[in-house]
Amino acid sequence: MKHIEWKYQVGLHQLYTEGKTKLKILNNDYINLILFKQKKLIRFKSGNHSIIEANQRYPEFYKLELLDTYNYYNTFFEQSGIENNAKKTFTQDDLEALMFVYYNKKELREKLTTVKKFSARVFRNENSKYLENKPSLKNAVLQLLEVDEFPEKDPKNQQWRCVIDCDNPKVIALCENLDCLKVPVEYKKNNIELWYVGGNNTKPLLDIQKDKLQLPIYYFCDWDYAGLNIYSKVKEIFNKKDKEIEIIQPLVNAKRLPVGVKHHKSKWKKEDFSGLTKDNYSQDQIDLINQLISKNEWIEEESMDLIELILIK
Missing domain, CATH: 1.10.10 (Arc Repressor Mutant, subunit A)
Known part of the structure; x- marks a missing residue:
């Protein structure tokens, strides 16, 4: 997901519908570095750098890569009643x-x-x-x-459970954090239904009826003590419902952070395997967790691509 603020998305949409914009969209790094300099899909108007124009390849790129996200934002503004103001x-x-x-x-x-x-x-x-x-x-x-x-x-x-529905779900991703649910366009396109129950507040899962558990379910979380400990609780709940749930495992080259990084509160325990239940993990996962514990590191959920990791299953 490209992080393009709404005021810049308005300008990109103007380029799509009108072929030009006066909005200062090059202040956004993605637009400036990728669309303008690397892909050369947009350019300054000849003799007038206050206007940016689209080239002939831009509409097709925009339609494939950015239009769904624009429509998602725009529908929100239209339906919610929040003022649609690019200067917000x-x-x-x-x-x-x-x-x-x-x-x-x-x-x-x-x-x-x-x-x-x-x-x-x-x-x-x-x-x-x-x-x-x-x-x-x-x-x-x-x-x-x-x-x-x-x-x-x-x-x-x-106790509450938030669900982002999609028309034809193939799998369910139960997320420890809210971030995926905030921008669900790509998940819907890939037939992934998202659930969130409030981090450590796993009790709402006890009341889920079995007819809602027919699809494969994956758990997506930070690979630190807190995230893996919550996963153990979630797995126990689903075991009682005779439902398997699988944790999303990071790629081998996933970015690792020091446990003591600013704003991160979860620390590994001094007990063996940090007190986690080894039976909940494969040998590869046990090896990874032991590496993280020994180096006092963790892997953040936001640094992983949930769609990519589900599609390679």
């Missing part, structure tokens, strides 16, 4: 989170938690005060949820 200060992550809130508002509203916990869960790359410090974003979230304010205290029951 929403970041790419903000916009993806707003779309996730909109498409899952029923589940989120029924078990609404405090603004800080909501912020920490939905805006995962930010701290718990993120929404409080961005009033326009907070107001947009409240508008989408159709509520006046967040509750001052957490409700006792925060």
Whole structure:
């Protein structure tokens, strides 16, 4: 997924429909480095660098690579009532989170938690005060949820499951984090249905009926102690339902990070195999986990390509 903010996507769509744009789309690295310099699909208008034009190869590229994503964003604006303004200060992550809130508002509203916990869960790359410090974003979230304010205290029951449906699902990916669910276009195109139950909050899985467990199910998570420990809990739940679930294993060249990297809280335990259950893993997976433990490293979910890893199964 290319990270192209909405204001730049508007310009790319203008190039597709009108053949030119005055928006400063070259401020985006992907557009500047790939579309402009490498692929040469767009160029400055001769004698006027305030206008960017598309060449004859651009429409076909845009239709194949970017149009579905534009339509996804645009449909969100049209249906949600959020002002479609390319000058909005929403970041790419903000916009993806707003779309996730909109498409899952029923589940989120029924078990609404405090603004800080909501912020920490939905805006995962930010701290718990993120929404409080961005009033326009907070107001947009409240508008989408159709509520006046967040509750001052957490409700006792925060059990919910968010599902991104697709027309003809072939597999289910149960995600530890929300990121995949925020931009599900490519997953739908590849017949992957996405589930999220709130990280460590695995109890909603107990109530899933067997008729919803006919498809292969994969678990997608950070390869650190917290992610693998949650996987053990999830696997135990599905074992009781006589359903196999398989963890998505990183490629051998997957990027590894130090456990002590900023904002990462999960640490390996001093027990053998960090206290994890070896029976839940293949020998290759056991070897990888032991390597991570010995080097005090972890592999982040966001650094893995879920679609690629499912398709090679």
